[in-house]
Amino acid sequence: MTEPAFFILTALVDEPRHGYGIVGEVATLSDGRVRLKIGTLYGVLDRLVGDGLVERDRDEVQQGRLRRYYRLTESGHRSLTDETERQAANARAATERLQAWRPASQGWAS
Amino acid sequence: MTEPAFFILTALVDEPRHGYGIVGEVATLSDGRVRLKIGTLYGVLDRLVGDGLVERDRDEVQQGRLRRYYRLTESGHRSLTDETERQAANARAATERLQAWRPASQGWAS
DNA sequence: GCAGGATATCTTGTGGACCGATATATTGGG
DNA sequence: CCCAATATATCGGTCCACAAGATATCCTGC
Numbered sequence: 001m002t003e004p005a006f007f008i009l010t011a012l013v014d015e016p017r018h019g020y021g022i023v024g025e026v027a028t029l030s031d032g033r034v035r036l037k038i039g040t041l042y043g044v045l046d047r048l049v050g051d052g053l054v055e056r057d058r059d060e061v062q063q064g065r066l067r068r069y070y071r072l073t074e075s076g077h078r079s080l081t082d083e084t085e086r087q088a089a090n091a092r093a094a095t096e097r098l099q100a101w102r103p104a105s106q107g108w109a110s
Numbered sequence: 111m112t113e114p115a116f117f118i119l120t121a122l123v124d125e126p127r128h129g130y131g132i133v134g135e136v137a138t139l140s141d142g143r144v145r146l147k148i149g150t151l152y153g154v155l156d157r158l159v160g161d162g163l164v165e166r167d168r169d170e171v172q173q174g175r176l177r178r179y180y181r182l183t184e185s186g187h188r189s190l191t192d193e194t195e196r197q198a199a200n201a202r203a204a205t206e207r208l209q210a211w212r213p214a215s216q217g218w219a220s
Numbered sequence: 221g222c223a224g225g226a227t228a229t230c231t232t233g234t235g236g237a238c239c240g241a242t243a244t245a246t247t248g249g250g
Numbered sequence: 251c252c253c254a255a256t257a258t259a260t261c262g263g264t265c266c267a268c269a270a271g272a273t274a275t276c277c278t279g280c
Binding site for chain 2: 237
């Protein structure tokens with residue numbers, strides 16, 4: 001799973017959101033590190049809907065502007081859970097390696 | 111950073127390895143989840159060398175077969191450390207969301 | 221009243237990256 | 251002797267992220 005997809009799913013865990021709302025939520029979630037581009041958002045969103053991880057929710061019109069909401073499906077919830085564990089495992093594996101490497105022995109330039 | 115790049119760097123943390131050795135080490139590291147394709151390996155490896163995260167090491171000839179070794183640079187070590195922390199943070203953020211969502215309230219089909 | 225910025229959706233084109241397939245070469249086993 | 255495994259490298263297709271642009275409405279300032 002790509003990082004944009006991962007964050008979009010995460011942003012939809014607690015409640016349905018619309019496009020622009022997702023962009024803002026992802027920025028918050030990632031402490032400003034990930035700023036979803038608008039073109040990325042809709043492309044990824046369409047793909048997630050096609051894969052059944054996300055569903056169209058209600059459409060709202062607020063102040064004349066359309067808001068198209070999306071919600072997480074059960075399958076999307078499962079995928080996100082799996083992917084999260086996967087990434088945590090990857091990070092653990094790398095951390096172990098990086099910590100085991102300490103002996104100041106065959107370093108690149110010491 | 112892409113997942114293949116992440117695992118290649120991780121496989122090079124403890125000691126220089128050659129192409130096939132990296133493939134095997136990545137499989138071990140990831141508990142068999144990630145099986146690097148040979149086309150992916152050399153493409154990513156070249157890019158990492160170009161970016162200065164990995165360097166060519168010695169060439170060995172063992173039993174008539176060439177073994178071209180690669181090693182992690184200091185910059186590569188730093189990049190991997192950063193990326194690892196980044197992924198751990200992503201996983202933490204998602205885990206928090208997934209755990210906070212429990213109230214059995216507005217679920218998809220309950 | 222209108223220009224410009226913010227909100228909001230969606231489309232299109234480009235470049236990059238992964239991966240399957242292919243090519244080449246050597247060693248060892250049946 | 252041929253095939254599998256080891257080992258390198260290249261090429262083409264396909265998918266994906268992103269920038270840029272199109273469309274439309276509301277709000278603010280002039």
